[in-house]
Amino acid sequence: MLVFAFLFTTVLLAGVDALERKIQNRGLSVLAVVVVILGGIGTFIGSFISQMSQEAVEFSSRIDKDTLTHEFNTLVEKFTSAMPDFLQNMQSSDTDLAGKLAEGIDIVAGSLVSMAGAIGNFMFIAVMVFIFTIILLAEYHVFRKSLVNAIPNKYFEVGLKLIYNIEKSVSSYLRGQFLSAASVAAMSLAGLLLLNFFGANLTLTIFIGIIAGLANLIPLIGPFVGMIPAILIAFMNNIGNDVAMAHQLFGVIPSPFFLFDIILMFLIVQQIEGNLITPALVGKSVGLHPILIMIALLIGGTILGPLGMLFAVPATGVLKVILKEIAFVRQNAHLL
C-alpha cells in the first residue's frame, strides 16, 4: 500500500509543488490536485459504466440465446470449412461450442459473488492508498528532510545522492510510462476509428483506447490484455450482422467480426510504441537488460499478481540504483 502511495505521490508531486508556489498554501494545493484526479477518475468510471450498461441492454435486447447459439454454430462451421482437410480430421467430433460457451457463462455468473467480495477488499485498499497518498503529498518535503537529517554525517553526501538518484529514476520511469501509455491510448483510438471507417461498428472507442493504454503499463503481457475489450465489443456489436461475419482482412484472410483487423491494428500500434515512441520518450530511463526485466516480471507476478508485474520494473530499477550506490560507497569507503 505504501509503495502505491509513494508512486502516486511521485506522479502528483510536481503538480502539487507547482500549485503551492502559485497559491502559497500546500493544503489547498493537495486538495485541488486530489479533487481534479478523483473527478477525472469518477467521470471516466461513471460514463464507462453508464455506456457499458447501455451497450449491454442493447445487446441483450438484440440477442436471445437461440440466435447466439446459431451464430456460434455458423461461425464454427465457417472455420471448419476454411480449414485444410487434415486439420478437419484432427478436431474432435464434439462441435457444440455454443453449449460450452453457455457453461462458461454459468461459471462466470457464479464467480460474480466472489468478485463482489474482491471488489470490497479492493475498495478498502484503494481508500487506504488514497489516504496515504494525501498524507505523503502534504508532508513529502517534511518527511524527506527528516530522512536526510537522520543520515549520519559520514554518509551524508552519499546518502543524499542515493535519495536523489532513486527519486530521479522512479519519476523518469513513471513519466516515460505515462507518456507511452498516453500514446498507445491515442494511437489505439485512431486505429479503432479507422476500423470504424471501414465498417467495424465499434463503440466505446475512447474507453477501449484508455484501457489499452493502461494495460500497456504492464510490460510484455499488457499489450495482449489491451486487445480483449476491443474484441469483445466487436463481437457484441456485430453479432447477427452477416457483412461483419463475412468480412475478410485485405479481402484475403477471413476475419469474422473484424477480429484479425483489430489484432493487426493493435500489433501495429505496439510496434510503433515499442520501436519508435518508447525509445524516444523513455530512453534508457531504467536501463535494465530485457532478461532482467523478464525475471523481475516473473517474480513480481508470482508474489503480487498483475499489480506485482506493474511495479516489478520500477522496483528493480530502484534496487539497481541502490546497489550501484552501495558499490560506490564500498569503493570509496576510505574517503568517507
Next chain:
Amino acid sequence: MKSAKWENIFKGWNRTESETVLTLKQVPIFKDFSDKEFAELEKLIHQRKYGIDQFVFKNRAPGEGMYIIMTGSVKITIGTRSGNENILAELGEGDFFGELALFDDEPRSANAIATEDSALLGFFTQDLMTLQGRNPVLGQKILFNLGGVLGERLRGTNRLLIKAQTVKSE
C-alpha cells in the same frame, strides 16, 4: 480586547527570520534575494551538526555541494591530520566552502574539518538543479552570483601569482 484568535491571525506579521535565513543573508551567493526567495531557498537547504575534529568531507572524496557555516568554525587542510597537516584556511561564521563541487564532478581538493562544535548549512548540486527547474529566475540569480564569487577568487589568485612572479624576478 485581546483575543487568542486575533493573535493567531496576526502572528505572521512580525515573524522573526529564522537563524538559517539570517546566515544565508551573509553569503554573497544569495545577495539581492527577496524574503520570499530566501523562504524558498530555506526549504532546500540542509542543516547539519558536526562535532569537534569531525570531517565535513575528506580530500579526494566525491563532492556534492557547498557548505555555509552557521555557527562554529571549520579548517580547510591538505595532508594527514597528524604531523604534516597544512592548513589552507580557517573559516568562521557566515563563511562558505566547497562551492566548486556545485559545478563539476571532480573529487574534493582538500579536507574540511570542524574545529569546534559547528552547525553548517549544506546546499547541493541537486538542490540547485531542483531550484533551476522550479524557479529558473532564482536559479539564474544564484548561478550569476556564484560566477561573480568565483571570478573574484580568480582575480585574487591572479594578484597573488603576479606578486609571486615579481618577487621571483627581483
